[in-house]
Amino acid sequence: MLFSEDNYRFMYAALQEAENAFVENEVPVGAVVVHNNKIIGRGYNQTERLKDATAHAEMIAITAASNTLNNVRLTDCDLYVTLEPCIMCCGASLLARLNKIYFSTHDTKFGACGSIYNLANDGKYNHTLKIYSGLYENESKLLLKEFFNKLRL
Secondary structure, three states: OOOOOOHHHHHHHHHHHHHHHHOOOOOOOOOEEEEEEEEEEEEOOOHHHHOOOOOHHHHHHHHHHHHHOOOOOOOOOOEEEEOOOOOHHHHHHHOOOOOOOOOOOOOOOOOOOOOOOEEOOOOOOOOEEEEEEOOHHHHHHHHHHHHHHHHHH
């Protein structure tokens, strides 16, 4: 699938957030929420720093976006994230009523947008998400691989 220049720009911003996580010795996952072609929420993994298992990049970006719009519903917003969302993050995306999720690479251990589960489109909820993958896939994989190789040293 071909993506627009804007799609690449927003995923690149998410990748920059993932690099922030890498620098802070967090699993390098980054996310941004976009509304009307503008980033309104940013986040990167901070589970170690905050000692909080829920401090995933997506959760932080969704919270920031909700605060920006002063609304729990993000119906006209899209999420860009460097790794396929887990069950928790996909659930939060459904509850926030996000429109689309773009992710870089699949997560074969926890992925909930097609890899292990497909919560986004299983038809059991009153909302579905449009899912797209592959934007900056190699860059995201490389960053994750570099991080885990560094841990093993």
